[in-house]
Amino acid sequence: MPKLSSTRAASGTGVTNRIRELRFHADEMTQQELAERIGVSRQTVVAIEKGKYSPTLELAFKIARVFETPIDTVFSYDENASKPS
Structure with missing residues (x-):
């Protein structure tokens, strides 16, 4: 699978x-x-894709299963992005 970019x-x-x-x-x-x-x-789905809504853990797993890929291929977390500047 080609390298994918994040939203x-x-x-x-x-x-x-x-x-x-x-x-x-x-x-x-x-x-x-x-x-x-x-x-x-x-x-x-639109809201999740646009980053306006974070899915529940259960929903995140369902999405990963649809694409037959690990959850960390679908979602990633950068703790520095959530800290105030």
């Missing part, structure tokens, strides 16, 4: 994700298709 971190957190890139590499899976597979609305 921005959710507000106030150091969590980033690669969901959009993973969807693209999964035969251009739509946000709606991913939402149906993990049991949430398309709007929730």
Whole structure:
């Protein structure tokens, strides 16, 4: 799998994700298709992708399973990003 780039971190957190890139590499899976597979609305997927919402741990695992990849390939954490400057 090619190297993927991260999206921005959710507000106030150091969590980033690669969901959009993973969807693209999964035969251009739509946000709606991913939402149906993990049991949430398309709007929730949009919010997670944009870093506006941090998923629960359970939801994060469901997303990783859809892409058959370790959770730390989908999500990453930078503790320095969540500290105030």
